[in-house]
Amino acid sequence: MKSTRDHDNAQTKKRLKTKPVLVVLSILLIGNLLWFIAWLIPNDTSKTNDTEEVASIAGKVITKEQWMASMESIYGKEVLLDMVNAEVMEAAANEYNIKVTDAEIDLELALIRSTQDGTSMQSYDEEVVRKDIRSRLILEKVLAKDIVIEDAAIKEFYDNNKNLYNTSTSYRTSVIYVSTEAEANVVVKELENGSSFEGLARERSADASSASLGGDIGYVSEGNESVDKALVSAVQSIDKGKWSKPIALGDGSFAVSMVKSVFEGQSFTYADVKNHIHRELAIDQLPQSVTQEAFWKEFDADWVYSE
Known part of the structure; x- marks a missing residue:
């Protein structure tokens, strides 16, 4: 059983x-x-x-x-x-x-x-x-x-899955991907001279998918396995509205990243998520x-x- x-x-x-x-x-x-x-x-x-x-x-x-x-x-x-x-x-x-x-x-x-x-x-x-x-x-x-749904079942689920309700700080991130560090330095220089990050992403980024969105790759947070670890680490030290220095990526390419907004991590208590869990278990x-x-x-x- x-x-x-x-x-x-x-x-x-x-x-x-x-x-x-x-x-x-x-x-x-x-x-x-x-x-x-x-x-x-x-x-x-x-x-x-x-x-x-x-x-x-x-x-x-x-x-x-x-x-x-x-x-x-x-x-x-x-x-x-x-x-x-x-x-x-x-x-x-x-x-x-x-x-x-x-x-x-x-x-x-x-x-x-x-x-x-x-x-x-x-x-x-x-x-x-x-x-x-x-x-x-x-x-x-x-x-x-x-x-x-009995309260005991809701509490049991919460106790067994607290990690689901301890969220990491997330960073709304835009990235310009380039092949070399020299290209990344050129991008940084143009940003310092007032160029638009979105415009440069559309023009220069090697990643067509994010380039078409002005470099936007959505939310990045600690433990995010779909984003290069160096990029995940770098965004955590970038101030909102600012961009990074050239970031060396694991595949040998480089990136320049910008953080558009920051959402602080949260720990949700049982009281916070009780109704949420009840609803999900009921629908299940x-x-x-x-x-x-x-x-x-x-x-x-x-x-x-x-x-």
Whole structure:
């Protein structure tokens, strides 16, 4: 019996640890899709001209109407789905008297930043993230509200997994990767002369993925295995808004790093995370996953893609 119980605890721990990673993937999708909304809605609708030229190639014109129609065909359904689901969850919160506090959202953000996958959180708007977390928490609270979890089980999980709730200080980091120390010194010199870090990253960084995001690699923290150890060590001594000297990386290349923001590590007490654990253990008992779409009928949701 003990081995079975230990196996169950291990499986539960694994699921709870991977929850922030799933949130990260959702955040990245929403962040990218919301660019569509920004493009789709003009600053001044009174001056909108769908035949306005937005590009031309060898004399062939691409109009705003064509551009927007193409974006809608690719992203429109997903963006609208996200907007509808968010409103459905707000309706559910009113119906079931569900409250989501800033402290609960802060906890979820801290857990996301502390995961080794925090580097996946690149180029996102924190307000978008907070709204996404709020919507997810409403869904989870609605699903968990009638499931009873004994306090002893919650406390046992906390005692066995305190490391999950002791988060390391995390650093929102941007990096310019180059081949040689001489190139890194040139980058530092240009930064000292007033050049934009984001601009230099797009122009000079050897890493195409982060270069396209102005050097942003997301959150870096102690023990982060997806980032070079020398870089992890270096960011811990860089002041917010400042950049490093050339950093020698393990593969022989070099980097210049900038810290955009710092989030101090936290130790969450049992009282801090009791509701969080209760909710996660309760959802783990559900026979299958449930999405926001399950509540559409209840709140009379409809959209243009309905068949």
